Amino acid sequence: MEHQQQQSLLYASPDRSVILLDIPASISGSSPLRLLSVDPLAAPHILPEPKDPTFVFNQELLDIHNTLREAIVAALDKIRKEHGQDWCLERKTRAIDTHGPLFPFMTHGFKSNLGLLQSPSDEPLDISEYEAGASFDITDIYQSIIRNSSHHYHSLTITTASVDTHNFIIPPRSSFLLAPVQSSIGIWSKYATNVGLFDFILLDPPWPNRSAERSKFAYDTLPNHKDLLLLPLESSLRENGVVGVWVTNKPKWRQFVHQRLFPKWGLEYAGEWIWLKVTKSGEPIFNLDSVMRKPYELLLFGRKPLSRKQLAVDNKWRRGNDGERFPSPIVEGSRGSSPQPRVSRMPQKVVVAVPDLHSRKPCLKDLIKSFMPMNYTACEIFGRHLVEGWFTWGDESIKFNASEHWVPA
Structure with a gap:
């Protein structure tokens, strides 16, 4: 795993508050293969801007931007002073649509066969017990827990009712649930209980947005963002566990996470990270102060407070497995009042990375481990690719693990 970190982590400041990351390498992990990508952006996008310099498109967006701008600059x-090299690794590319996946994905084919599916099995299917390349029908895979319990990469072939076959690469110790999130909550909840709950849950919700809805190669957006309130994360997360939610720059979604999701899940706001999108020469992909678009996305963190019983637990791991330091939970309260636990903060990070395919985010596995216990358990919801050692849930959960997306290093 150190090999993966050296390949994907191009620069880190001494306090690790500034990170330069290569996205394809962060997803590839320890795989001997390379993930296919699109060519890195050579120059920033030029956007039409209002002629009136005092024009404010969205005051709330401007206020948020003003709190982030100093850290971004x-x-x-x-990075320019201390790194001074390439801002991404050389990419393996093919002539593909830069706004969509490398090849048409089969999720829509899967959905067309939903009527053929049987009730999912209560027992996870462990593909490591089969020969590499073993073939399974879609009815064996869809809406069932699939895992690779081995420490090796495993290939998997899925056949649909139309006799089309699709090959996938499954990372070591990874699991997935290929199913629509809204209709498979019960399956996921039972699994979360069986594995002893999660230390970290990451969500990349397909927030409604025009670019995704316009692109024929993109993904289905949420028909109703309030469906997220149905997710029982409060009962699927361990004490002191962390939830991270990616949000676009529409203030509405940020408010929804802060005011509705975190309170519903019993979480306290714990901080945010910034993903700054740059060109291959290190320029923001949009003018940093563009009125219409911002060259970054935010990852909002909530943490489940510790009970008073848990506050006595040794807190050495909270100093960070990579030497990062962050506050431990403390108890506040006056004489005669019940002490209330506070949550550990997630120090702000600026993660700088050259964008890749539409909806492909930086993999956070090596960045989040500093704030987790050793051998932590993690789940990504609405994930588009599998992560070594993690559980992934969503109807595109193995999208970027299709073998057509990988080539020899």
């Missing part, structure tokens, strides 16, 4: 300056 400082991060760029630091």
